[in-house]
Amino acid sequence: MKPKPTTPAAVVKLTRCAIYTRKSSEEGLAQEFNSLDAQREAGELFVRSQGGEGWTVLPDRYDDGGFTGGNTDRPGLQRLMKDIAAGRVGVVIVYKVDRLSRSLLDFAALMQTFEAHQVGFVSVTQQFCTTTSMGRLVLNVLLSFAQFERELVSERTRDKIAATRRKGKWTGGRPVLGYTVDPDRFKLVVDPAEADRVRAIFQLYLTEGSLLPVVEELARRGWQNKAWTSRKGLVLGGKAFTRTSLYKLLTNVVYAGKVRYKAEVHPGEHAAIVDPGVWQRVQSQLAHNGRGGGGDTAARNRFGAVLKGLLQCVPCGCAMTPTHSTRGAKRYRYYVCSAAQKKGWRTCPSKAVPAEQTERFVVDQVRAVGRDPALVAGVLAEARAQDETRAADLTREERGLTTDLTSWHKELRALSGQLRPGADNGPVIARLADLQERVGSAEARAAALRRQVVEARSRVVGEDEAAAALSAFDPVWGTLSPREQGRVLALLIERIGYDGGTGKVAITFRAAGIQTLARELADKREEKRA
Known part of the structure; x- marks a missing residue:
């Protein structure tokens, strides 16, 4: 009689288990055997019970003592996630679910990462497995209660602070002088x-x-x-x-x-x-x-401050805001340096400038540009240079998006080939949805960039057109309301710098607004004729 052939022993796959432990407070951590040690011991006992399945405990300790479970900003958890990404972990073991996270959103993100790297998750005392639908349901229910408990603690803390304040007690905060x-x-x-x-x-x-x-x-x-x-x-x-x-x-x-x-x-x-x-x-x-605490409070722009938002103090690098003072029935308007208002007049050489004289000077400069062909040519040359710089920046951004789109489309084709009927395609489908959203946003942005490049390079204003618009500025200016005057100046001027130390005023024109101004002034003339 021939002896029966022996069946070779089944090969047991080794599963490396990482035990994660956490405690919210630092109380008791200095003890020889603390809460983190107790959680790890329970995890080790569970892994030993699964020794026949090839489970083994990793020697690395992933401990977070004194860290809340309300977020993922924990050093031990971050090291665990890095080891998972590197493929060193097969199963994550915790004593209870809330040791890993008390936030449902954070936990869902962690579970998605576990699934992407085919990492299992086990809670020792709650005995469930995330590989089954029932296990996932129980897990989400338990986590919902953990988050409810955390929110309840927050509400109790707020109520305690309110009750303490109502009793007149100091509840903390920044110390006060005195x-x-x-x-x-x-x-x-x-x-x-x-x-x-x-x-x-x-x-x-x-x-x-x-x-x-x-x-x-x-x-x-x-x-x-x-x-x-x-x-x-x-x-x-x-x-x-x-x-x-x-x-x-x-x-x-x-x-x-x-x-x-x-x-x-x-x-x-x-x-x-x-x-x-x-x-x-x-x-x-x-x-x-008033709120500013003194008669030097800056007034709102209700007295025709047409340079509001344009005038800046050069030494301080901050805005000069409109204000006013009254003597009897007469009102005097000014633009004052906002830094000098906060820190004192001695800190700024510009301090304040009379509003009417400054506004008249700026308007005269706009008129002078319209009368001087050389100034018109210089302003337009600067505008064209600015448009070319902007077009180059937009083109660089479009090229970067094109590179990203090429990479994403390649990944989409690769992922589409990984879908298998009857298989767990959740991680693949999630990544496909993410890529589709990125591709849609990038394509829309790239199309917008191309339109902006064409607009920047086609926005050419002729010198004759610019001169006509600026010459029309003079007769129409007096017919505009202060609000309209401020808007017209904002079209033409990008920045007005005033240096109180030298008494100089520098005007940076926004030449691209000349074309808009020409169209608006023409409309105004038509309205007057009608």
Whole structure:
């Protein structure tokens, strides 16, 4: 009798298992055997139970102690994802689902990555497998409850802060000048030296009547905002006062012995620094002067400031905004440097310029361009150079999109060949949908770029046409309203730079607007004739 042939033992495929552990707080992590160790031990026991299937534990530890599960910004998780992408992991083991993530959206993205790299996922205590539809359903239900728990904790925290503020307690935030924080009782304690400085600032404002003179005086004295050291050892604050920071100090209810929660104001546990009468007088003065806190507040553009948005202070590199003052029945308009408004007049050589004279000068320059053929030619040459530069930039962007489109179309053809009937085509279909969306957006953008290139290179304005438009500017200008005048100047002018140190004004023309101006002025003439 012939012996029966022996059946060769089945080859067991090795599956490398990564155990991920997480704990939200750092409490207890210094212990010899902490929560992370307990989670890993449970994971190792589970892997050993699957030893017959070829499962083995990777020696690398993917631990995140003291990190929230509300986001994926965790060093241990990031190392795990890199190893998954490198093909070193076959299964991810966690103690519970919420150890990996408490966000449904983040978890869905992680699962998509796992599926793309054919990585399994196991929760030890909840016993389910993501390879079945039932397992995925149970997983999503559990994760929904984890996210609900996280949102519930957030709501409780907000409610606790609200209740604490309503009791007048300090709930944290940036330290304020005049107080220190008692670390044991977590209460505001008056700093005598800083408190004297705060009282002096309130008195200064009552004396001066507006913010800017106080800012200048504080700069002269060298007084600055509150400086403090953060928990990370960074020195913050300690900057010079501006109108904005001074306004915040003068309106901070903390100095009146109160605390604010949203629109509510409640009596505080801390001592007040400023006398109630002084506090109320300062608030009344601020309300009388308006949001800017003084008579130097920039007015809105309701008095015909036609250079608004065009005039800039050259030394400070910032806008010059319209303002006005009144003496009796007469109003005087100005353009003032916004940096000088915030930091004081001594910080800027430009300070302020009379509005009417400056506007008249700019309009005269526009008229002069129309009368001088050489100036017209120079403006048009500059416009053509700008159009060519823009066309070149647009062409470079279009070429980059064309390269991307070629690569994406190639990947689309390759992925289409990977679809198999009856197979799990989820990752392939997801990538195909992503590529189709990218291709559609890129093709639309490329078409728009081609139109813009043609427009930039075909936008040629003749010198005769430009001269006619600018010569028509003179008789029509006086018939326009201030709002229309401002819009016409914005068509023609890109920037007006004023240097208070030299008294020079530099005008950069937007020559491409000349053609638009010619058409609009012609329409105006037709309306007048009708």
